[in-house]
Amino acid sequence: MLDKVKGLFRRDEGQTGGDRPSARLVDALKVLAVASPELAERAVAYVHRGEGPEVLLELEALRGGDVEALLGRPGQSGVYSWxxxxxxxxxxxxxxxxxxxxxxxxxxxxxxxxxSVTVPELVRLGRVLSAVSSEVDRERASDPRWLTTLVNDMSRRANERRHGQKGKGAPDRWTPDLLVALAVEGGVPEADAPAVVLRELFERPASAGWASRHLGPALLGDPAREFVVAHLDVATQVLPGVSAAGRGELVALVAADPAATETLAPLLAALAADTSKAVREAAVAALVPLPATRQRELLAPLLTSLPASRLGAVVTRLAQVDGGLAALEEAAERSTGARATLLRDTVERARVLDAAQEDEPEIDVPPFEPLPETVLGDEFVRAARAAIDTALERARADHAAHAGKKDDDGWPRWRRLTVEQDLKELPGITDDDLRVFAAFLSGTSTRRPAASSCAGCPRRASSRASPASRSCTGCGCRGTRGAGAASGSAGTGSTRATCSTSTCASSTRRCGASDATTPGRWSTSCTSRPGGRPTR
Structure with missing residues (x-):
């Protein structure tokens, strides 16, 4: 397998022009010229041909400096660099x-x-990037630092490109088999390489969050799932030791494939005993598609081996599986303390629920009788008009009672503004408006009650009024146009109009209007600006 993977990356000497490094490799390390042009050339020579490994010692002296920042901090797994x-x-x-x-x-x-790039070149590139990196996320003492650095940098830089343009998938050669080949080439014993790669695939930063969420899409997919299946024994030993975020991604990866779920059931059972509640619940849920006997076989041993504080998801699932209550009762007989209490309570609740379902009486549901269709007509219009008149009279009385007063205790600002708004808006509501509203509520018309325009509002003037008297009702400028075309309109009868004020405050606010006093112009009093203060 290793020879096959390496063969995919062997350079065709006839196509590359001999022993010259690729232009992409040269460009990738040009930043090192900030330290010295000669250092950049020697780094390229080391990556390309393996010459002068002592250059790594010089690069380590640059950690935390300008070179690391200009390279984009390759050791970090977060998406941000500056x-x-x-x-x-x-x-x-x-x-x-x-x-x-x-x-x-x-x-x-x-x-x-x-x-054109070879496996040895990728290994040496990882060593160069590791040498200049002061911090490497997901670094582990048991695994090569250069491999983690290379994978971090690859997942950040290539994750978007690997999907191709316009959503068309590009061939992805960063498979677990390639990582195994890189690890072995870099000095990891071949027998230990699968464990190293499994940790590389699923380990996540200690503060894993959205900033490093690209690691999963870049590293995990069908090849990763197949790799876990092919190394089940190693995965069962290694993967419970990775971070909780990585264990959660492992469960999600396995659960997405029914065949893998069956094969990796022992690994999921181990994760059902995890220290993380989220991982435990996800692992138990992943086992649900399996036959009941298989679920009992995997989960029943946990009843006596797990601490009682971690048994919640397990006992809940077994209570729902055929034969699971018997397993719970058997475990309860051999348990004491909190464990026995939990198991007995779970069995008792399940028995009670089962009995309740058996004894549940049938409920006769009467036939559905739809409510009668009601069309709101003149009675609605009269009632609405009476309510509007009452509100208007109350507003006028409040305004008269507090004439000349500002925001004192007896005339709070919110009440004053409400009264002023009612005095400006309510007089402009006509019976025609109420009829349109009634038809809309009755479902006999889809026409909305308000659709118009004033300056600053993109709606059109209401077409129900005559050209000589248009009402701007959409944003609330309830003005009445006099003779002649509205200001800014193309001509008489245009459905576009402009308030006499410089702008109508907002298409979501309403303003009252006085009667037209100037031919050809709107005459309004806007009551509202974005700042909430009246404008006249």
Whole structure:
């Protein structure tokens, strides 16, 4: 398998022009010229041919400096990286026309593996990136730092490109088998490589969140699931030790394939005993498609081995499985303390629920009788008009009672504004408006009660009024146009109109209007601006 994978990356000497490094590799390491042009050339020579490994010691001295920032902090798994203006200026001075973004793009292009690149080159590139990285997310003492750095950088830079343009999937060669080949090439014993790769696939940063959510899409898929299936024994030993976020992604990956769920059932059973409640519940839920006997076989042993505080998901599932109550009762007889109490209570609740379902009486449901269709007519209009008149009279009385007063205790601001709004809006509501509203409520018309326009409002003037008297009801400028065309309109009878004020505050607010006093113009009093203060 390793020879097959390596063969996919062997350079065709006739196509690459001999022993020259690829242009993408050269571009990916141009940033090192900030330290010195000669250092960049030696780093390329090391990655390409393995010459001068001592360059790694010089690169380690640059950790935490400008080079790491300009490379995009390759050791980090988060999506964010930044540079300062001073660092950008240093790069422009060292490599005219070059930027940190171009260097990142060059590495992203290299990770597509569509260019000539070999497994040893990828290993040495990982060593270079690790050398300049002051921090490496997901770093583990048991695994190569350079491999984690390379995978972190690849998953950040190539995750979007690997999906291709316009959603068309591009060939993905970053498979677990490639990671095994890289690990072995980098010095990991072949027998230990599967465990290293499994941890690389599923380990997540300690503060795993949305900033590093690209790791799953970049690393996990059908090849990863097949790799776990092919190394079930190693996975059962290794994967319960990865971070909780990684264990959750493992369960989701396995549960997405029924065949894998059956094969990896022992691993899911181990995760059903996990320290994380979310992982336990997900693992138990993943076992649901299995036959009842298989579920009992996997979950029943946990009844006596798990701490009682972790048994919730297990006992709940067994109570729902055929024969599960018998397993719970048997375990309860051999248990004491909190465990026995939990098991007995679960059995008792299940028995009570089963009995209640058996004894549940049948309920006769009467036939459905739809409510009679009611069409609101003149009676509704009269009632609405009376309510409007009552509200208007009350507003006028409040306004008269507090004439000249501002925002004192007896005339709070909210009440004053409400009264002023009623005085401006209510007089403009006509019986025709109420009839349109009644038809809309009755379902006999889809015409909405308000549809008009004023300056600042894109709606059109109401077409129900005559050209000589249009009402702007959509945003609330309930003005009446006098003779002649509205200001700003194309001519007499136009359905576009403009308030006499410079702008109508908002299409979602309403303003009252006085009668037209100037021919050809609207005459209104806007009561509302975005700031909430009246405008006249």
């Amino acid at each position: 540079t300062t203006p001073a660092q950008d200026d240093r790069l422009k001075a060292a490599v005219p026309g070059w930027t940190s973004a171009k260097a990142v793009t060059a590495r992203s292009n290299l990770y597509t593996l569509s260019d």
